[in-house]
Amino acid sequence: MDWNDYHTLDVIHNFLDDLEYDYPSICTAGSIGKSLEGRDLKMIKISNSETTNSCVWIDAGIHAREWIAPAVATYIANHIVNNFDTLPTSVTNKDWYILPVVNPDGYVYSHTVDRMWRKNRALVRGQCVGVDLNRNFSYGWGGNGSSCMPNNAFYRGPAPFSEPESRAMRDMLVNSGISFKVYITLHSFGQVIIFPFAFKEDLCPDYVRLLEGATVMSKAIHEASGNTYKVGISRDIMYGAAGTSNDWSYGEAGIPFCYLIELRSRKHKFKLPQEEIEETGKEILNCVKALMEFVDKYPMDKLKI
Template sequence: MDYYIVEEVNNQNQVNENISNEEYGHSILPEVRDNDEQESERQLDENKPFQNLIKRDESLDLCKDKPLIEDLDPLKPYYSVKIPETAPDKIQPQGYQQMNWNEYHNLDVIHKWMENLENNFPSLCTVGAIGTTQEGRKMKILKVSNSEAGNTSVWIDAGIHAREWIAPAVNTFIADYVVRNFNTLPTSFTNKDWYFLPVANPDGYEYSHKVERLWRKNRAWYGGQCFGVDINRNFSFAWGGRGSSGDPTSPVFRGREPFSEPESSAMRDILIRSGIKFKVYVTLHSYGQVIVFPFGYRDELCPDYVRLLEGATVMSKAIYASTGNTYKVGISRDVMYGASGTSTDWSYGSAHIPFTYLIELRSKQHKFLLPKEEIQETCNEILNCIKALMEFVDNYPIDKNSSKLYKTL
């Protein structure tokens, strides 16, 4: 069925030629709505002339079948009517809340946004669940790919720690940018398969929205009033060491054993057991404005320290050029604190992902409570950071015979 959107701009025949459906912000729904949001919806009766439902100074959104478009003719002497054609697959279902980066969103909105991308960009996007949490929530992942055989793979996760709301916001912003601009992006973006996990800790994230804003861990029950494991201390590489605790009441409780939690084990299964050869692993956290790389569990430098430091420096410079913000770079011991059983140490040490980074986002001033007014600028600076990283890693192709990196001159 063909659909048209009808927009009544005003009742004085002053047509704004520059207005488009996206800019004007109308939902494409088969109904008439009052300007006053408190007034109830008045559904269009097909047996009643709909122009009688329109009051002076009232705007409407109307979706009509193509054969009935002549019904609009009587309106023209009294109303300015704009009729842009719209593809049926752009029509949003009722109840859909549009994703934006002017506020923080709960899990349901994020998951609906992922599904919407998959519906509107089926040749690029695939959404799937990689695991199920203790409370039955899905860990949904978005894959963005043109399915070229020579692509390398990039992983970006966020929300391992529930209270760090800016991390899922940045993750979704980057994913949305990649999808909507894919056809015009440079090769450093299009020669990769992108895997986005916006909320790696769904139970904790929802709990931080509904009950306790500064909750950090997941919601696994460990007896009595003891809830939660720090997922970022539950990975097997150097599990049980510095910066973690065996006390279930501790905010850095590592769990009873490595990968005891469905969230960490789901990440393990796709990063190391799926057969996908990841070249880049990035995990987004807050706060601190630092870019760190392995190792966090010990003071000694990792074998690829120089290359990882160079990549982190490239990212930090891109952020500074974007907003003037300074992000320190280095290993955890030098710029932050020691930690063991982390996703970054495991991704580098066990999954052998050559470019592994943790980015602590804004801000030192507001800590975990970053104002929503700073979401957009934070997203932009980290997008530029990721752009710089993608260009950098392309200087290190992977030898297909040995699976080792080599640097191009």
């Protein structure tokens, strides 16, 4: 495994297993479910097993063609594991749950058939058109920014959580008994940091707190690479979207700190050169570290959610 190229699903999954094998005291790899085509949704947990740890979720690859997202997720996992003894307490006092490829079927398809494939591989009337997994979550499902038309890129599916991939995430985030404090989902492209809500005009109750956290993250990226990531709600800096994992994680799962990070780059769109993988990993790692410090310093009695 390296960050000089975009790797196949098998390489990514084997990498997670290797981390567990090499660092059994802090790493546990396992599947949280199966995709439509029977592939594992493989996740790694990184933890020193302290009972006082808070829990952080990072996912990537919910859209198949966004290859930089799984690459950055694995970069973060690798850095935390290999530097665990020297990292700041704000990183090591967390249980990290990292799911690099939410959409394994689509990811494989984008590597083997259609580089620009976005959705999963769901069948509609016998034809594989796919469901946009990031329109398949129940919070705000069916609203503007999603489509009921199967051939549309934003097709939301026939019902909330109709897809096994989104159901597996739901079950981990709300039915596992784990209380998550931070939710981060990695996408591309756009170089923006988004927080709820994406499906409606109303500001969320924690708008100011989430804006503060996003600003801290954006500043950390700029310090790391000089790149500027805009911050705000989706409708202000991108477009509206309904049924997203980020809105659901905040609005339904009740996770206090929820962010969607659109990675590089506006110039290269979905085909970011492999030469920029490691640079992107470094700037987002810096951003995630900064968020962990912010989260630890934020007074718990001020949390509305």
